[in-house]
Amino acid sequence: MYDPIFAKSFSKYEQKRFGFWAILICTIMAVSIFLELKPGFHPLAILGNAMNLQLSIDAAQDKLAVKDEDISPPLVDQAKEGEQTDMLRVNDMGTSSPLATEAVESDPTNTSIVKDIDTNPPLATQAKKVETRSEELVEPACNFLGPLSDYCEIKGDIRIEANSSTIFIVSPQTTIAAKNKSWSTRPYARKGNGGAMISVKKWTIKLVSHNEDNIPRCSINHSIPSILFSTGGFSGNPFHDFSDLLVPIYSTSQEFGGEVQFLATDHQHWWISKYQMLFSRLSRHEIIAIDKEKEIHCYSRMVAGLKSYKEFIIDSSKFPNGLSMNHFRQFLRSTYSLKRTRAIKLRKGAGQKPRLMLISRGRTRRLTNEGEITRMARKLGYEVIVAEAGISTNLTSFAQLVNSCDVLMGVHGAGLTNMVFLPDNAILVQIIPLGGIDGLARVDFGIPSKDMNIRYLEYKIEATESSLIEQYPLDHAVFRDPSSFHKQGWGAIRSVYLDKQNVKIDLHRFKSTLVKALKLLRRH
Template sequence: MITEGKHVDLNALSRGDPLSVPPTQALRAPQITCDRVHYFYDICKVNGPTLDPTTSTFYTMGTPDPPLVEKIQPYPRKWESLVMSRIKEITLTSSPQSPPCQVKHEAPALVFSAGGYTGNFFHEFNDGFIPLYITVNSMFENQDLVLVISKSRDWWITKSRPRLVLVIRTGNVGRVLLNHKEVKQEAEKVGFEVVVFEPKPSTPLSVAYKLMNSSHAMVGVHGAAMTHTLFLRPGSVFVQVVPLGTQKAAALCYGKPAKAIGVEYMEYRIDAEESSLINKYGKEDKMIKEPMGFEGNNWSYDIMKIYLKEQNVRVDLERFRGYLKEAYEKGIKLLDREWYNAI
């Protein structure tokens, strides 16, 4: 839902002088007005709260009689019939039959099409950036606004994804994430760009720092490599996979410090079925059923060897997917802040 006391602009795409902005007026009901005299573009304005149901129809929140209906193709090559035939038409209507509101924006919206010649570098400037720049600075100067894009390109979405570092260990070292390849695939399906990182003694500290400090999320099984969380930026996400018998150490060594430096901390405590120890001891053994009982004063070298050296992990992908989705939502917020600060 987009609400604004002034207007919600649906195609202010200009090639000439800056567009004039009419003074705000108190209106009894939302109004739809269109200016179709320009050679390069049409422009329609909705004055009042407007519903955008992610379809090609926008609904005003009012019921003027008779109902208002306008149609527009929000692309600034109006004279060129061939390319305009491929631009989706947007419908503006005051029909009372509108879908429910789920997300609310207290800002005006600017709707434009990324169809047509988008993808051609010349046209991206000539038909995209420049008209948008003129419109924003003419009509929305010093304002926040919401860009509503018709025919958003998939490669835009995949080009700028939050980066997740999947920290792994291999060999006979214990706490190996046995299905890390599948975890990587799940993270990519959720929307992350995934970098698999296996730190070694020869890894330059500067390399590790640059990787972590430019990322938005980190996932790894409890172990010394989780110290790399120190290089994450505030607002980044850290998902620590906690094997059996390591809950206290995981929280003390990495969970609390991560929170202290502003990292969003998430803890995935594995179930017995996700531990390789179940194959050796069986699900009824105390090592499996009551791992917390061996922590603290009952911790010994032999116990440590079992939980830290013998145990590997195979996470339940369906359950872990929920954690990845939550991490993605947190990571995308950090990415959005990066974009905003770069403007």
């Protein structure tokens, strides 16, 4: 094993000394390696474990203090646009945890990591407790700063107590360190209008510990998510039915693919019945009139409120897969069996007659010379239908009638909402009365028409076409200074310009608008 010549150069005594030192050195090396591989036996092991645990806890607490980066696309886009977001999704640690146990739980095949952690039970056990606690405590993700609606997305142990209008989120923690433990929302998408919201019930969302007193026990457990909304507000008005309720309900529920339960607060049976065909396509489950429930309904996921970002529009940037008003219109077509997808394309000499629907109004903002307008339109080559939809009107039949038309025309009002049933490339003609409401009229119908692939024309009446000329002299502020009424608030605007005004169209002026519509139908 060694060179005999080299060995003979030393005496037997010197050879023994070399052997002794070799054994001693090997022993020291073996002990050192053992201590390195077994930190539990090292004199500083206990201190080291304590420090490692504290670092893990500190890292977890740092995560709790920062907004969750895994925010749903709608709210991320809103932040990009410079809008403020009141996001309370702080404790959702599902996407970012500094603890080693996360890797173990997410990858059960990684046995080497499991063995490493098992060699040091005190640290592994405590780290698992820290991570589990972080994952189990999930505050609602709420947006309270949107222009039209407030909503909260909730996950966890959710219990709904109807008689107190309270949604409990039950945490397994004995104490809750969250800054906010209670939120409130009125689940209707017109939050800036006091007149609408006065009839909308306020719901409270409470984050509670499992050991608190008076926490309701589940009597009915559901395996599907739920959406809470109110049928109060301005429901019953066709425009608000769609803008405040049906469009937001559609956009909020699409991600669930029919596996969702609607909870209607301020429940109005007649309203749900009117749109039952739509609801049956959006959910495979019954609608619960939640206010009347004595049972405690429990869910693991819930949206309290509706997602609405723009008037009568689905903001595609806020929803996955570019959800839009065109998707909503396709949904309406399939629900109500609307056969026409595109308006007529006029060709010279083909003898075609585009169909024009004139929305008739029975009370305010009436067209007092409907007959004359109808005759002129027919002379220009239109087939004219005069129609008015009421609460008792069969929605399927009326939707099919609108879908058969190429042009929809009327004075600014809820009746123009029926444009949702028009085929693509159809034309909306909005007659705007006096009162400086041009901007309002465009927001309600002009801008949404573009998102629906409907072409838009407007006709602004003059003072001589308004019935107000019979009530006020031409030099009155009603004509000279509508802004003075705007300063008095919506009540003054509505009283004068919407409730007390009718319209008599100047046929000579209006003819050019109808001719322009014909030209658009030739372009297609």
